[in-house]
Amino acid sequence: MVYFLLSLAGLVGGFIAGLTGIGTGFLMIVVIPLALQYMNMPDEEMVRFTIANTIFATMCSAFVNNLTMWRKKQVYPKDMLWVTVSAVISASLVLHFFVLREEYSKDTYNFIIIIFLAYIIFRTIYKLRKPFHYDEVQSKARLTITGITAGIVSSITGLGGGSIIIPMLNLWLKMDIKKAKSISFGAIFGIAFMLTILNLLNTPSSNIPYAHLGYILLPVAIPLSIGVIISSPLGTSLSDRLSSRTISIVFTIVISLVLLRKVFELWG
Template sequence: MTTYLLLSLAGLVGGFIAGLTGIGTGFLMVVVIPIALNYLGIPGEEIVRFTIANTVFATMCSAFVNNISMWRTRQLHIKETALVSLVAVIFAGVILQFFVLKESYPTNIYNTVLIIFLSYIIYRTINKLRHAIHYEEDRSRIKLTLTGMSAGMVSALTGLGGGSIIIPMLNLWLKMDIKKAKSISFGAIFSISLMLTIINLLNTPVANIHYAHWGYILIPVALPLSIGVIIASPLGTGLSDKLSSKTITIIFLIVISAVLLRKIFELWG
């Protein structure tokens, strides 16, 4: 019972912060879900794949309700979102199917990828906050395509949903306002996580787990998480509309830093 309460709480907190910052629920799920999987007796060699699959499922639920909020407030950016999403979906699907779901993707590689990636994002975000200069938006199809490629790869490799790379790339590289970047991120996150969830549902775990009836999606894990994110995500999105772009950036930085410290502890602790 304690594990399910923890999952529900993680869904509430993760959904709220995802709605607030646009980075998806994965930042918290990659910490909480392995705890639940160990409790449920999932074999160690399958922990990473189950973690990514159920993180992505919760992220999909959160992104869905966040996109509805963006649509209601007319903050959707259809063209940019469509291009980033299409490219991200293609790259995420290929990497998940031909790399992550293979037995050669151990936990230490997973954590190392996360640590390197998050460290770079933190450095760039801090640097931008210290040198707060206004730039004209520098948008192009090539940059949007590269953003989608990066988001798809990060989503498949880490389960973070893609928002943690989409927002920094759009904000730091394309000079987009973080609120616009967040809207595009929501659309791309939903597209990526929907496709990855379908793949995870269609794949059978290597280990024989008697309650794994939906591929890598575990109902005891996915259900409490999803309920939490569906309830809390719109609350975070509503609060975001009332905050400045700088405040959202600082919150984003704090969340990413917390995840980085946790993954360092897991790798070397």
């Protein structure tokens, strides 16, 4: 039953990732802790295993979504490169010096998630209430800052980076959300690929069953990955038929549901 639910979560998460560009992390940070509790994961390792396996599933989803974008020729390599390189560097540093330390507890993790999601929801709703047209701001400095911020957020939350890349590109650089989504896919894959390598190379401090590949648990990662690989292209195809405003509304609804779940985990 647990493997079935993980596969189902992969299907739903992959579809949402393809539709909105935010990565599979929003659903995974809810589902993976439930699976880890069933596997009797020690609380002191819960956060690191949640982040590592969320990022692994996100990497698989982003890889498939990038292939879809390349086939449709909806890619922006220069903008994507600035965001991705800066994101990979900042994500790697934060993972090594902060996330993998034992002081990073489950409550701290949930509190950071709640604050971050609340801010994203506020900014997105604010933009939806002011549907004016803005000329896109072309700035390498802003693309780099976006990447650095996304890398930090991805490392400490496991959300893949799309949750910050899309709002920053859309709200700060005045970029259409569909273009922002394409750039997000490329950056998400770069971040998730590098963090997955680091998670494979690090060894948990506790003796955890099935943890033969660092912080990547195959009984968790495989069902999730199968699901996201199947459904991500379906979400990407549907997004081509929807308006940018509709995608923004779906984006906000998904984030709001995860926010409620994390509030319950922390204070429920």
